[in-house]
Amino acid sequence: MNTKAAKLKRKNLSWLLAKNRLVEQLGWNVFRYEKDKRKRNSKIAVAVAIGLVLLMIISYCGGVAYSYVYLGMTDLIPSIAIFISSVLTLTFSLFKSNGEFFNFSDYDLVMSLPITVRTIISSRFLNMYIWNTFIAFLVIFPMGMIYLFFEQPDFITHLFWFVSIFLVSLIPTVIAAVFGTVVTAISSKFKYTNAVSTVLSIGSVVVFLIFLMTVSTADLGFGELVDSQTGNLNAEAFSNLAPFISDRLNQLYLPIKLFKEAVVDGKLHSFLIFVIISIGLYFLFLQLLSIKYKQINTALSSHSSKGNYKIGVLRQRGVLLALYKKTLMRILKSTVAATNLLVGCVLAILLAISTLTIGPEKIVQSLDLADYFPIAKNAAGYIIAAMVSMTNTATISLALEGKNVWLIKSLPISPKTLYDSYLLTNLTFTIPTSLVCSLLFSISLKTSLIETIMIIVTPLSFLLFTAVGGIFIGNRMAYYDWQDETQLVKQSMMSLIGLLGGMLIILLFGVIANIGILSLEISTITLGINLFILIGTVLLYLHECNRPIKQ
Numbered sequence: 001m002n003t004k005a006a007k008l009k010r011k012n013l014s015w016l017l018a019k020n021r022l023v024e025q026l027g028w029n030v031f032r033y034e035k036d037k038r039k040r041n042s043k044i045a046v047a048v049a050i051g052l053v054l055l056m057i058i059s060y061c062g063g064v065a066y067s068y069v070y071l072g073m074t075d076l077i078p079s080i081a082i083f084i085s086s087v088l089t090l091t092f093s094l095f096k097s098n099g100e101f102f103n104f105s106d107y108d109l110v111m112s113l114p115i116t117v118r119t120i121i122s123s124r125f126l127n128m129y130i131w132n133t134f135i136a137f138l139v140i141f142p143m144g145m146i147y148l149f150f151e152q153p154d155f156i157t158h159l160f161w162f163v164s165i166f167l168v169s170l171i172p173t174v175i176a177a178v179f180g181t182v183v184t185a186i187s188s189k190f191k192y193t194n195a196v197s198t199v200l201s202i203g204s205v206v207v208f209l210i211f212l213m214t215v216s217t218a219d220l221g222f223g224e225l226v227d228s229q230t231g232n233l234n235a236e237a238f239s240n241l242a243p244f245i246s247d248r249l250n251q252l253y254l255p256i257k258l259f260k261e262a263v264v265d266g267k268l269h270s271f272l273i274f275v276i277i278s279i280g281l282y283f284l285f286l287q288l289l290s291i292k293y294k295q296i297n298t299a300l301s302s303h304s305s306k307g308n309y310k311i312g313v314l315r316q317r318g319v320l321l322a323l324y325k326k327t328l329m330r331i332l333k334s335t336v337a338a339t340n341l342l343v344g345c346v347l348a349i350l351l352a353i354s355t356l357t358i359g360p361e362k363i364v365q366s367l368d369l370a371d372y373f374p375i376a377k378n379a380a381g382y383i384i385a386a387m388v389s390m391t392n393t394a395t396i397s398l399a400l401e402g403k404n405v406w407l408i409k410s411l412p413i414s415p416k417t418l419y420d421s422y423l424l425t426n427l428t429f430t431i432p433t434s435l436v437c438s439l440l441f442s443i444s445l446k447t448s449l450i451e452t453i454m455i456i457v458t459p460l461s462f463l464l465f466t467a468v469g470g471i472f473i474g475n476r477m478a479y480y481d482w483q484d485e486t487q488l489v490k491q492s493m494m495s496l497i498g499l500l501g502g503m504l505i506i507l508l509f510g511v512i513a514n515i516g517i518l519s520l521e522i523s524t525i526t527l528g529i530n531l532f533i534l535i536g537t538v539l540l541y542l543h544e545c546n547r548p549i550k551q
Contacts, residue, residue, distance in 0.1 A: 017119075018123045018127045025487050079249055081147075082260075083256055094179060096180065096490065102184045111297075118290045120293075125286065163271075179204070183200045184296060188296050201339040210350070320417055327422060331393055337485055341396075344392075345429055345430065347390070356443060376445060379510060380438075382506055385506045386507055386510070389506060390500075391426075392470045392502060394469075398549070400488065402480050422474075458530055466501075472540060473498060474550075479492075
């Protein structure tokens, strides 16, 4: 077989592996062959919900592009389109490497096939690329249609927009894959690999967020974007701010500058450089990773044990405590689950510490929101609750059992005991975080005793509700035939609802309590909301606690 034929065969094998993985992730075979109507209807309902979300994203991106046209800044659309698609791609891909390239469940099976390491890496990258290109399409296509419709450029510009759909996700995907590979390679050198990987991943996020916090935003005028009297967009402030942001983006991220020069200025060489960089980085990553790929995976799958192990004292635990410990360790030992599910707690703690160290007055002034400072004490509890509620492990705890769920069902325990273990695991992360943040906010805002109690009680009420709500969601949307945890944690509807659902509900009640639509004291309104949420939590828990475990 000549070299050309070998390369073609390798590409076909890469596509075949990626295709099989996509079929499994999308649950396509469930639609085609599943005879159980409940399972099929569940998949259809999830597909319809995802479709509605995608339509909302497309509509939003189209609306953003039209806003630029309306304000006479059509030439800024290419920059913002590449920026939004790149950020979304990077966000959804950042913690995928551990589970996508490394530590995936069928590693031994795949490596036993008569194919090269580069083919395997290429297939895994292709899977990430297809998903990320779909995300890029949701942004680039509607914004491109608006831009091309109003600008009426030549044919070559249409071609630039079309080709960019397939290129814009390459660089963010490579960046995310390199980040994950570096973290995984470092953690593989340690005994407690998953723990080190989790700490490094979360630590990197913390460092990045601290970097963003250090950037002064006082001169940007974000607070002037919305008219405080009418609530409408301030067109003049936006017109002054948008070009500045576009210039900064062009300086910080080279592909944005190259694409803007190609589309707006008609520079063909800029687009060619954009193409070469995007594809070149992919091949460079593929070549470098293949060198140490087996070594890294071997280190991850190897476990050291003591040669002088002796049985000591055996301790007996209660059923609930044993299930709680199992669930807790299941979350902590999974880098994908820990880094994605605990991000809400990390963000809340960072915000509380920055508020204490910098001062709440300076923070609201830097954002040009000084007029809203009087409601900060009343809104603090809702802000803490909204951020911490993003950590909702209860939503996916049942699904994390995977194909071993039969073992849980065979145990002589009631569903209530299992659900209680999931609730305790969730509250182990959220309640300590909430208490620490509430105390830090109370100190920085110099609240009175009553205000401090409200700042403490409000998050606790909502976090109890979101935890029980997680059980409600998980027991209806859980599925057990996932191939890797990334698919469950980052690509499932239940995870998305757990991440955003509670936050949206909390923000809604926070707005009701603080904008003055009710002729009552804010503290009275907040007290009433807390009582309402607690009563709803109890009723929901009583309704769910004895519900049979989802088949």
